[in-house]
Amino acid sequence: MERFDVAVIGGGPAGMAAALAAREKGATVALLERDDRLGGILNQCIHNGFGLHYFGEELTGPEYAKRFRDKVLADAGITVFLEAMVLSLTEDRVVTALSPTKGLVEIEAGAVVLAMGCRERSAGAIALAGTRPAGIYTAGMAQRLCNVEGYLVGKEVVILGSGDIGLIMARRMTSEGAKVKLVAEIMPFSSGLKRNIVQCLNDYDIPLRYSTTVTRVTGKNRLTGVYVAPVGEGLRPDLSREEYIPCDTLLLSVGLIPENDLLTGSRVEMSRVTSGAVVDEYRQTSVPGIFSAGNVLHVHDLVDNVSEEARIAGAAAADYAQGALSAGETLSVTAADGVRYALPQRVHAGEGTVRLYFRVDKVYRGRTVVVTSGGEVIKRKKTLVMAPGEMQYIEVDRALFKGDVSVRTEE
């Protein structure tokens, strides 16, 4: 059994930032990654736009990853395990992993940071009707095949879902010579960033249809086409208005699921809204010494926020391992009136400020965000516009906490 102050599971942006933050506190760190290099999904995101908040400049995904990877690899206090698949995690923080080079590895850690990221919802997850031909990919899988492996997955493409990965892949496939015939979005709005709609779709005259979904697919060996139809009440497709679009490829950009399988059967309390753990402001879960950050905690739209969040978790994990993280009663943070969830879900009263991150349930213009504690309003913030695809935050003074906290919006 090897012993480390902090074990970080996952070597993407969250894991690397957490490991570095733990090191700044003097902790010894084990960083476990299942791929053969650090960087996670950033390695396949060759487009630019990363790092504007964190580094104050625009970087591509691989460049953003490299900034952290170089620091991690240069730090003798971080032991990196590559191609290491973590099989289990116990409540007393024993991490068991399997790797081709090191065999079965057992690590006893003073604290653990979960940074496994998320995976994509698949054709099965959305109960896609029709045949099961080749040519149906999740957008991220197509992105990896294209940008890392160098394979173009198809020539005539329909994309279901207008999340950022779908939009980015519309441009990427077009750049590589494919024809993207349509992006269909079931909702009346896109969860993607405005900038991506303009620069990935409009720049290339790729049509985007809202309130439209794929109703079934055709093709025996290879996809031959998809049927699309507008949706009405309750997102039900109007089959009388079905339209056939011949294509050889369907990309799915229909949502991400935090990859928390490691917690199955554990006592870590989970949120039904985020599909991640319930955490306090240190990103500590309900099991002491186990922390969570990045997309495994809740799906982010900006990697800059992931890095920021993981730094909090990494530093707190180091404190916990060294017996320096103050415990104490927590207050609950809940969401209401247009706020889908707020995170952290628990906070400690005390000094300084804490940022409450939240997402709204639809597009709001000119709303006021209100934070209450113990029934009293402790903060109000007017906003111009809030969209579900863009994570919001509000900073509150912890000294004002008098009881349970609620984040809501009002006219």
Next chain:
Amino acid sequence: MDTTCIMCPMGCALRVEETDGKVVVTGNGCPRGAKYGEAEFLHPERVVTTLLKHERGGVVSVKTDRPIPKSKIGEFLSWAASYRVSGAVATGDALAEDPVGCGATVVATADYEE
């Protein structure tokens, strides 16, 4: 020309027209939108990211080191599709100088080990 302002999350719907040699932006909520609309109308530019093939197989991700005119993107992508990289590549290496005549250098955004 109709477009969406991307300067902030508001996403104002802009209309940009030229009347009597003067560019007029409407629909913007603030001065930044007017500036963005005018630039998009007169000389839209983008940083382009794409892949170059390596002669030993595999791909190298690249970007233009500065925005290039939108009208040049097609030509740039055609150049990228036919170009072959050789040798080891480190992030930040200049792989080609000004391939489509607009002053932009093509820079590697990832490493390639032979």
